[in-house]
Amino acid sequence: MNEFYSQKKYSKRRGNWIYYDPVCKVCRINRQVDWQGGNREYYLTKMKYYNSNLSDKSISTIKESNKKRKAAGKEKDWQRKNPDKLKLYSSKKHKHEITKEEWEACLDYFEWSCAYCGFDYFVHLNNFGQQLHKDHVNHDGNNFIDNCAPACRECNSSKHDRDFIEWYNPLNKIFTLERLERIINWVKSDWMTSTE
Incomplete structure (x- = not known):
């Protein structure tokens, strides 16, 4: 039995x-x-709600399970079988709708460095072969310049989809009050004067 x-x-x-x-x-x-x-869409919606109430131990267990699933090739199989859904999910990811001029104004405001840790744009470009990321300050916020800050690869990865204040606080080793105030001022109003 x-x-x-x-x-x-x-x-x-x-x-x-x-x-x-x-x-x-x-x-x-x-x-x-x-x-x-x-019923993938329905299942993902339910799992998103379920996962928002998990403990740290449960989250680490799920991450391990996902790693095993990826290693076994199950994720690649699903992607191969569902290219249309994969394209749809990819298009829904956060993409900033800002012009080149707005992005350059944002970089000027943050002195061509990471808004969170101060990593220089050109050193980042030289070391990693990529420009600073266009990070959503408020993860669930809009995709425009008023919710955008330049972030180095490490800060972008570390912040991921966490709430800005929850992540960028005195417990974070890169935190400075000066940068916090600068980011808040940018989001509140400075973006308007910088992009005129």
């Missing part, structure tokens, strides 16, 4: 008893995997 899920039950008439699922574990898992594949 180990190949079936079981559950301990109690009723007044029967007392304690064990309920066995009529479908075996392997069939149940296959059915769930098929359902997730056919």
